[in-house]
Amino acid sequence: MATINENFLKLQAGYLFPEIGRRMRAFQAQNPDAKIISLGIGDVTQPLAPAIIEVMKKAVDEMGAAGSFRGYGPEQGYDFLVEAIIENDYNSRGVDLERSEVFVSDGAKCDTGNILDIFGLDNVVAITDPSYPVYVDSNVMAGRTGEANENGQFEKIVYMPCTAENNFIPDLPRSHVDIIYLCFPNNPTGAVATKEVLSKWVDFARSSKAVVLFDAAYEAFITEPDIPHSIYEIEGAKDVAIEFRSFSKTAGFTGVRCAFTVVPKQLKADTSDGRQVEVNPLWHRRHCTKFNGASYVSQAGAAAVYTPDGQKQCRQIIDIYMGNAVLIRESLGRLGYEVYGGVNAPYLWMKTPKGVSSWEFFDRLLQKANVVGTPGSGFGPSGEGYFRLTAFATPDNVKEAMERFATV
Numbered sequence: 001m002a003t004i005n006e007n008f009l010k011l012q013a014g015y016l017f018p019e020i021g022r023r024m025r026a027f028q029a030q031n032p033d034a035k036i037i038s039l040g041i042g043d044v045t046q047p048l049a050p051a052i053i054e055v056m057k058k059a060v061d062e063m064g065a066a067g068s069f070r071g072y073g074p075e076q077g078y079d080f081l082v083e084a085i086i087e088n089d090y091n092s093r094g095v096d097l098e099r100s101e102v103f104v105s106d107g108a109k110c111d112t113g114n115i116l117d118i119f120g121l122d123n124v125v126a127i128t129d130p131s132y133p134v135y136v137d138s139n140v141m142a143g144r145t146g147e148a149n150e151n152g153q154f155e156k157i158v159y160m161p162c163t164a165e166n167n168f169i170p171d172l173p174r175s176h177v178d179i180i181y182l183c184f185p186n187n188p189t190g191a192v193a194t195k196e197v198l199s200k201w202v203d204f205a206r207s208s209k210a211v212v213l214f215d216a217a218y219e220a221f222i223t224e225p226d227i228p229h230s231i232y233e234i235e236g237a238k239d240v241a242i243e244f245r246s247f248s249k250t251a252g253f254t255g256v257r258c259a260f261t262v263v264p265k266q267l268k269a270d271t272s273d274g275r276q277v278e279v280n281p282l283w284h285r286r287h288c289t290k291f292n293g294a295s296y297v298s299q300a301g302a303a304a305v306y307t308p309d310g311q312k313q314c315r316q317i318i319d320i321y322m323g324n325a326v327l328i329r330e331s332l333g334r335l336g337y338e339v340y341g342g343v344n345a346p347y348l349w350m351k352t353p354k355g356v357s358s359w360e361f362f363d364r365l366l367q368k369a370n371v372v373g374t375p376g377s378g379f380g381p382s383g384e385g386y387f388r389l390t391a392f393a394t395p396d397n398v399k400e401a402m403e404r405f406a407t408v
């Protein structure tokens with residue numbers, strides 16, 4: 001008889017977004033005339049930039065001609081893309097990388113989950129609370145946790161609360177940890193880490209021989225000049241950090257699929273008998289064994305993001321979203337809400353009115369304003385009493401949603 005991986009049974013049943021969908025559909029069924037506006041899900045809405053489309057169409061034509069057809073590409077990604085990434089995202093910020101340190105993939109979500117394959121099951125994992133749900137769930141699936149308690153927190157994970165009291169920047173763990181997840185600009189809180197904050201974490205990881213898994217999926221949304229876009233802008237980070245990036249939010253690739261992960265050559269971790277091993281060759285082996293490369297058309301499109309037109313057009317699209325963020329911030333501020341984020345990230349993290357839980361606020365907003373957001377408690381217990389709004393809707397919808405917010 002085949003048996004299952006019972007770790008999957010530990011996962012929390014009701015996932016956040018299906019429950020939001022269920023409540024939305026129930027409301028719509030009872031109020032067929034209501035025009036619901038969603039500021040909920042973290043997906044982009046603007047179409048791909050014309051410079052990207054042009055290159056992708058050409059790539060499709062190449063695939064249709066005998067002389068230029070391509071089958072399997074290099075598992076790590078085509079040189080034309082890897083070189084564009086290194087030059088534009090890293091060299092421009094004073095960071096040198098070798099081609100073999102960059103791994104192109106079809107998504108940062110898969111990479112943040114898959115990276116766990118190469119680390120031992122006995123590592124103690126530290127995760128911010130609230131956080132992107134993938135970090136917790138992928139560790140549960142791998143068997144790195146015990147059962148969940150009544151708050152939905154898993155045994156053996158070290159949770160690092162992020163609230164208004166610490167400016168949504170986690171405090172250093174007081175107990176020993178081996179793997180640390182950091183995401184800046186943050187989903188869901190919209191917080192960013194200064195050079196000082198990141199230096200503190202890099203130093204901590206170096207002194208405790210921990211690895212930092214740094215999710216920088218939103219770096220393109222940083223508007224303030226002194227905020228690091230990559231953890232490798234911090235001295236010593238290459239010894240301890242793996243960085244995840246994605247074209248999903250940067251260039252609207254959520255439906256195209258292309259991302260990359262940087263694993264520096266100098267990053268090492270221990271064997272159980274205390275030998276130091278380079279991590280990069282392990283990830284290379286894992287990537288080449290279980291993955292066969294992102295599609296040529298996607299990679300061609302991703303490389304077009306770095307052309308002058310691609311850069312200009314992607315910037316214009318991000319500016320649309322960040323214009324929405326400013327409007328949400330200012331409107332809610334005028335209405336007396338406490339609002340965080342939205343300056344260097346497409347996420348706004350607002351405090352619910354006193355005594356109103358995240359889900360109660362969700363229902364109130366849906367019923368009174370026909371606006372949907374995401375209850376903060378869905379991202380972890382420290383998100384209770386908060387509510388996430390995203391800046392990804394169209395400007396007209398955001399404007400209307402803000403007018404309706406006044407009636408809540």
Ligand SMILES: *Cc1c(COP(=O)(O)O)cnc(C)c1O
Binds near residue numbers: 132215246
């Ligand atoms: C959207 C998002 C990603 C990107 O995931 P893809 O699989 O590349 O689309 C990664 N991390 C966070 C925190 C995100 O919100």
